[in-house]
Amino acid sequence: MKTKKQKDIFLDTEGDNWFLRNRQALEANDAKTDPLLNEILKISPPHKNNKVKIIEVGCGNGKRLKELQTLGYEVSGIDPSKIAVEDALKKGVLARIGTADELPFIDNSFDILVFGFCLYLCDREDLFKIAAEANRVLKSPGNLFILDFYSKNEIANDYHDLDEIKSYKMDYRKLFDWHPNYSLVKQVVGSHHGFQSTDDKNEWISISVLRKF
Numbered sequence: 001m002k003t004k005k006q007k008d009i010f011l012d013t014e015g016d017n018w019f020l021r022n023r024q025a026l027e028a029n030d031a032k033t034d035p036l037l038n039e040i041l042k043i044s045p046p047h048k049n050n051k052v053k054i055i056e057v058g059c060g061n062g063k064r065l066k067e068l069q070t071l072g073y074e075v076s077g078i079d080p081s082k083i084a085v086e087d088a089l090k091k092g093v094l095a096r097i098g099t100a101d102e103l104p105f106i107d108n109s110f111d112i113l114v115f116g117f118c119l120y121l122c123d124r125e126d127l128f129k130i131a132a133e134a135n136r137v138l139k140s141p142g143n144l145f146i147l148d149f150y151s152k153n154e155i156a157n158d159y160h161d162l163d164e165i166k167s168y169k170m171d172y173r174k175l176f177d178w179h180p181n182y183s184l185v186k187q188v189v190g191s192h193h194g195f196q197s198t199d200d201k202n203e204w205i206s207i208s209v210l211r212k213f
Contacts, residue, residue: 006123006165007080007099014162015080019060021161026060031067035188035195036116036147039207043185044112044143046072053110055137057100058118062088069093076110078103101126103133113138114145117205119175120167121159131175135212140181142212146172150189150206173208185209 010018019026031037046052051074056065059077061084069075069092077095079085088095098104100115100122113134122130138144151169159165176182186209191198195205 004164005126006121007101007126009162009164010080010121011097011099014165016083017161019079019081019084023061026063029063031064034064034067035190036114036145036207037064037067039186039188039209040068040112040114040145041071043209048072052112054112054114055103055105055110056114056116057103057134058116059088059093059095060084060116062091062093062095064114064116065093065095066091073112076105101129101133103137105137107136108139109137110142111139112143112145115148115172117147119146119172120149120169121165122168124168127175134176135179135181138212140212143185144176144182144208144210144212146206146208146210148172148205149192150204151201169204171206171208173206173210176210182210182212185211 053074055076057078059065059079062077065075065077075093077088077093078098080099082097085095085097096104149169154170156166156168159167177184187206189204189206190196191203192205
């Protein structure tokens with residue numbers, strides 16, 4: 001019997017279930033203390049005369065994108081949760097249901113592409129396609145931001161809420177910086193709780209910023 005892909009499980013049920021479990025915490029997050037948002041603002045600030053186009057893959061209910069929209073960016077998002085996408089649309093954020101391996105956008109659509117803590121749940125056999133899709137829709141020059149779990153070597157862990165799913169820790173910038181068109185601008189590693197410095201490797205997450213030329 002063929003094992004069901006993780007992306008299909010998230011599109012069918014788990015995307016909505018994950019969002020409903022975490023909805024309250026997501027809404028309680030303060031945009032001013034969002035480390036990823038702050039990195040985007042420092043490295044790719046908005047322009048008054050030419051709107052910077054940004055897509056967030058794994059956008060959830062679009063809270064981060066709404067803040068960026070308020071600051072002058074032109075925003076789009078994609079997420080496997082139908083409920084999360086409905087919430088984002090109510091906020092006035094252009095969001096669509098989908099997954100990282102099939103982005104429903106034309107080539108060279110965006111100045112910035114953000115992976116908003118979603119790659120750790122993607123099927124390993126889709127990673128090349130995910131990288132190719134990101135590269136396809138990202139302009140050159142353009143900036144790529146990745147927020148996710150961090151490990152120097154890949155680690156597969158059990159997913160707490162569903163036996164059929166694994167979560168994966170690795171250095172996700174490696175999906176891109178092997179290519180001569182991508183250069184690492186910055187990488188910051190910190191704790192999953194508050195992004196503080198920690199020696200506990202189990203707590204590590206990272207923000208990686210890459211430039212596409």
